[in-house]
Amino acid sequence: xxxxxxxxxxxxxxxxxxxxxxxxxxxxxxxxxxxxxxxxxxxxxxxxxxxxxxxxxxxxxxxxxxxxxxxxxxxxxxxxxxxxxxxxxxxxxxxxxxxxxxxxxxxxxxxxxxxxxxxxxxxxxxxxx
Amino acid sequence: xxxxxxxxxxxxxxxxxxxxxxxxxxxxxxxxxxxxxxxxxxxxxxxxxxxxxxxxxxxxxxxxxxxxxxxxxxxxxxxxxxxxxxxxxxxxxxxxxxxxxxxxxxxxxxxxxxxxxxxxxxxxxxxxx
DNA sequence: TCAATGCATGAGCACATACGCATACATAAC
DNA sequence: GTTATGTATGCGTATGTGCTCATGCATTGA
Numbered sequence: 001x002x003x004x005x006x007x008x009x010x011x012x013x014x015x016x017x018x019x020x021x022x023x024x025x026x027x028x029x030x031x032x033x034x035x036x037x038x039x040x041x042x043x044x045x046x047x048x049x050x051x052x053x054x055x056x057x058x059x060x061x062x063x064x065x066x067x068x069x070x071x072x073x074x075x076x077x078x079x080x081x082x083x084x085x086x087x088x089x090x091x092x093x094x095x096x097x098x099x100x101x102x103x104x105x106x107x108x109x110x111x112x113x114x115x116x117x118x119x120x121x122x123x124x125x126x127x128x129x
Numbered sequence: 130x131x132x133x134x135x136x137x138x139x140x141x142x143x144x145x146x147x148x149x150x151x152x153x154x155x156x157x158x159x160x161x162x163x164x165x166x167x168x169x170x171x172x173x174x175x176x177x178x179x180x181x182x183x184x185x186x187x188x189x190x191x192x193x194x195x196x197x198x199x200x201x202x203x204x205x206x207x208x209x210x211x212x213x214x215x216x217x218x219x220x221x222x223x224x225x226x227x228x229x230x231x232x233x234x235x236x237x238x239x240x241x242x243x244x245x246x247x248x249x250x251x252x253x254x255x256x257x258x
Numbered sequence: 259t260c261a262a263t264g265c266a267t268g269a270g271c272a273c274a275t276a277c278g279c280a281t282a283c284a285t286a287a288c
Numbered sequence: 289g290t291t292a293t294g295t296a297t298g299c300g301t302a303t304g305t306g307c308t309c310a311t312g313c314a315t316t317g318a
Contacts, residue, residue: 031246036174043169095294117160224264
């Protein structure tokens with residue numbers, strides 16, 4: 001009969017051994033934080049649509065602005081975030097900046113998402129033209 | 130020489146065809162929104178640590194509270210979100226609620242994350258004790 | 259019945275964030 | 289040089305979010 005720990009939850013006694021075994025199996029805080037931040041970057045619909053578009057083709061900011069129906073400011077700010085997390089790269093050509101995916105590991109996820117989330121009615125198949 | 134579209138970005142003319150081809154390949158807004166929301170749920174370090182812990186063992190709220198060093202309220206609120214998105218399930222046993230992963234498709238991602246993000250110094254291997 | 263315990267929920271607050279506006283910067287055209 | 293265009297960046301604001309505190313609910317045990 002172990003003495004109750006100072007806390008209130010009696011389960012600490014019941015599950016104490018399990019917790020002690022689990023704790024060292026969890027990644028350290030920084031690793032989880034980094035992974036969570038990466039997920040959070042993907043957790044915005046506008047950014048996700050940007051990445052989906054860039055998974056299909058290199059595009060300039062103007063293209064993204066029009067394709068996604070957002071303002072140029074919004075596009076530029078989201079691209080800044082995607083750059084900061086190393087998800088996109090860009091090259092400048094004159095006044096224009098052409099962005100493309102930097103992380104090829106995203107390609108699989110994005111193409112899977114395109115298929116699961118549904119590329120509009122493209123599955124239509126054989127049109128007469 | 131096509132007439133300039135009403136907008137200001139000349140690239141619309143240059144890349145117009147490309148954009149027209151790309152648009153139908155992108156998932157509809159709802160699909161992307163749903164995917165983004167799912168990413169956003171994973172985009173919180175506390176929730177991600179919860180899922181990592183639950184990927185190793187079924188745990189009650191009290192266990193999670195202690196294991197992650199958070200308050201019971203915080204744990205409960207995060208679990209509510211994870212429930213709402215169908216990521217965890219739970220069973221009640223007396224006063225306690227035992228949570229476990231509901232989405233087995235997360236298991237692969239989480240175990241991969243545990244290894245990449247580093248399960249503390251478990252890789253230590255043979256300790257003398 | 260009453261108190262204790264485990265969990266859930268609502269209110270309030272501090273902070274983050276996504277957006278629009280204005281503007282700055284860089285390049286191109288004149 | 290000036291002007292126009294494509295992009296980037298401060299700033300303010302509205303909204304979202306994660307936390308704490310207080311409280312409610314359900315179950316257990318006396």
